[in-house]
Amino acid sequence: MIRNIISALNEKGIDYTLSAPMGSYTSFRTGGNAAILISPKNTDEIAFCTSLFAENDFPYMVIGLGSNLLFSDKGYNGAVIRLAENFSAITISGDTLTAQAGARLSAVCQTGFKNGLFGMEFAGGIPGSVGGALMMNAGAYGGEIKDVLISTEVLMPDGNVETLSNEECAFGYRKSVFKNSGMTILSATFRLKKAETESELEEAKQHLMELNNRRKTSQPLEFPSAGSTFKRPTGYYAAALIDECGLKGFRVGGACVSMKHAGFVVNDLHASARDIYLLMQCVQSMVMEKKGVALEPEVILIGDFNA
Structure with a gap:
């Protein structure tokens, strides 16, 4: 089976790595190998891979920057489709910003600043990707992805690409409609705020700097981790x-x-x-x-x- 899959990937010119050490692709910096790691460059390649694996009954999963994952030492006997550097374009239109799933949240925030937009400072220091952030409705310092998302483009299990509204994402505390759904997040469009003055933009930049300094002083950023290990129980921390x-x-x-x-x-x-x-x-x-x-x-x- 795996020979047929490799042959199909070669024929399409899709980048892949065999026996990929997942510790190199996750923030915990440990864990076993995935049978195949795929690095698609566009939506067509993602759709081809998901269809190929489904047709061959070959296990697969989609990840971003791996900042919230722990692979076992035995690894994963399947394919990991990694949406990261190869799938990270960011575009601006007025006060909206659209980012591909592999874009870093820090890059999204900084790109907004460069175009006079702010409003994602809460996410600017979260070490994850746009896709991962939507998957778990990532948040920090009083803000969550659901607060700024307009819509998201997703690859459905049947191979069609659809756009879901914020409401259709069914966001909750560290959850969304995407978990275990078979949908692949391709991009997200956010509504930001247009700075009316340079001082307003500088104030937003200063706020991000203050949040990042709080992270550095209160969190063990010097060691590999996945950030907060446990969810916040109701009524407790x-x-x-x-x-x-x-x-x-x-x-x-x-x-x-x-x-x-x-x-x-x-x-x-x-x-x-x-x-x-x-x-x-x-x-x-x-x-x-x-x-x-x-x-x-x-x-x-x-x-x-x-x-």
């Missing part, structure tokens, strides 16, 4: 619960609960994916035991984490 359980610095192998921010599990000593997985399980168990609160992972786990 995950980091506070973890801290109150005395888990800062708690370690499993090369993975550790950050001393700087208890909401972050970091890979500070060449952790395996299983180290991180087991540490997450320990934290969940201890918080449930001591606080009676169930923590739900924000990190998406991919593969088999059993020994």
Whole structure:
């Protein structure tokens, strides 16, 4: 089967890597290999690949910059379609900005500034892509993607390209209609604000700088991680619960609960994916035991984490 897939990819001239180490493509910097990593350059290539894999009953998934993913040490016996540098164009029209799914949120924010637009400062320091941000309705510092999105272009499971409105995305806290839907996010169009004066734009830039400085002082950005490891439980803050359980610095192998921010599990000593997985399980168990609160992972786990 895989020979037929490789032959078809070669015939179409689509870039791919065999036995791709997913630690090189995810922010945790650990994890096993994917059977094939695809780097499509346009929508036609994405559509061809999704159709090819479906026809051959070959497992596949679509990722962006991998800032919220953990692949198991055993890897992923399927294809990973990566929408990143090759699929990251950004265009401006009036006060709207359209970005392909692989565009970095930081680039979206900066491109807006260069064109006199602001309003995405809350997302300017989130280390992810547009596609990933829509998938989980990413947010920080009081803002969420749903607050600025007008519409998104998606590749449907049947191969058609459709445009979904903000409402049709069914956004909620760290969720959307896209999860497990078979839809592939291609691009997103955002409504920003046009700066009326240079000082208004400078104020927005200063606000982003202040938010990024807060991140640097309060978050362990010096170590590989996936950002906030757990979702915020209703009525609580995950980091506070973890801290109150005395888990800062708690370690499993090369993975550790950050001393700087208890909401972050970091890979500070060449952790395996299983180290991180087991540490997450320990934290969940201890918080449930001591606080009676169930923590739900924000990190998406991919593969088999059993020994």
